[in-house]
Amino acid sequence: MTEEHAASTLPSRRLPSLMGRGRLSALVGQRTALVAGAVMISAIVLVSVMAPVISPYDPVDQDLRNALQPPSWTHLFGTDNFGRDIFTRVIYAAQVDLRIGFLCVFFPWVLGTILGGIAGYAGGVFDTLIMRTVDTFTAFPFLVMAIGVIAILGPGVTSMYIALTLAGWSMYARIVRAEVLVAKRSEYVLAARALGFSHTRIMLRHVLPNVITPTIIFAMTDIVLVILSTTTLAFLGLGLPPPAPTWGTMIAEGKSFIFTAWWMVTLPGLAIVLVGISLSLFGDGVADWLRERE
């Protein structure tokens, strides 16, 4: 009787929670996700940094006699239409793509946190000014803004940083402002004021540590999206100018050869998938850990 009862209720109680969360960490467990993600990211970073040692080839030197070679033991991922080793280009590209991905989350995070914090804490005119700007930036289509910025500044790493920072900061400002509004009315802020603390001290030492966690959780998911955005921009020809290897430009270059040399598109694409999975695992793990601490 009890066994029957248990059998009938257990799956129905377990399944929704597992499917409802719809995240990788729910499938593999929080600690496992964090460790697996961290190991995978470390491995990717290590391989990309060690690229000159690992690969005997140069990522930009052309070797037209060996163009469009399929994957083999000499060329693990094959070669492209200029005879460049794709494996070498993929691991060199990881340096660029990961750095852009990280910094294009870091800059908006800093900018959004500062502006959102000021809007929430100071209120009044500052709040109105900053939040109407946030609305404008949120409403602006991402690609139109990115294309605009890159068209004005010209393609390159700097314009990529600027474009993605302009596109991303408004979400962080929103999150931080909402959290600051709550924290500002808390008893501990009143108590801090009654103890004669300055506004700067209250803002930096009492409010900020209490509002920062949700932004880090958001940043963890944002970093995957940002890496995908950079590859999208590169695919559209707005990435780094050739011959610098990035995954997006490699896919863009390979698309004309998709029926004759499938490896040119597929293998850089798989690299993006792998980075996406490891960052998701790591991000979910960190987010769960932070939530638990709260």
Added chain:
Amino acid sequence: MALLEVRNLSADIPTRRGTLRAVEDVNFSISSGECLGIVGESGSGKSVTCKTILGLLGPSVERDGEAVFDGTDLLSLTEAELTRIRGRDIAMIVQDAVSALNPVLRVGGQIAEGMIEQGVVGSRSAAMARAVDLMRKVGIPSPEERARDYPHQFSGGMCQRVVIATALACGPRLLIADEPTTALDVTVQDQILALLRQLQRDLDLAVILVTHDMGVVAETCQRVAVMYAGQVVETATPAELFSAPRHPYSAALLDCVPDLDAAQAERLRPIEGLPPDLVDLPTGCRFHPRCPMATAECRSQKIPLIDIGGGRATRCIRHEDMAQPGPVSGTDSTTAEVGTA
């Protein structure tokens, strides 16, 4: 000489419906080593009075009157000057101790922070050492270890002890305790009040104790001010107030307190009606719509705080009638006789 003298203090809070007279014409004084209780129901302006004195209300709040602390009028000071006084000369304990502590900082650091900010100690390690001393003084067991804990690892009563330690860190001369025991259960409440009394004696502290609990007042305070609708309606010693209140509101408030010594269980008498809307106040005496003794004069004329001798004052023109033994007649005399009961 009084340490803090509040004269004609008022605070107007602008709201969408109009100006809210949260505090009007409040007068009281307090000397070192004295404990003044401020009692009244919710919304009577107790907390607003305290926050007005410390300038903790927003800039939109219009303040008037004087709050002379040790020769300086606090209301005339700039925010920067007030910041030097808050915590250092006047400290405040807010109602909910658990949420008054920052959840992400260790309690030892929170106690030490005020001393560093106000520059009363030389170094961080000196501040931490003093924080541990303070924790011992307010009765937290094994303070060396507990200083490294976070607020959520403390019970409500222990949190209140930490908050008191934080308030005392810079050696203030006046402590404003805004309902310090409301969020605690009765046994813990007793311990915290005992602690406050002991600290007050040891440190020759002036304490303003805001509460709505008459029992707390009787136990702790040397003098009490009763507030109603933003005004002080009566000041007296607790003994005088309990035995012979000279304002019908004080009398009615005491009627709401159960009396264990009564020979026969009496029904508690709630005060008829509701406190007035502070945006649209009644003319004349603010208590007249609920007062059993109200006369035509009470309805039309603003009542000042009347000094009735012996350090007592009341805001009732019929206070002499209340001092008479026997029932007093007004339009309705149900609660008046309690004054002499």
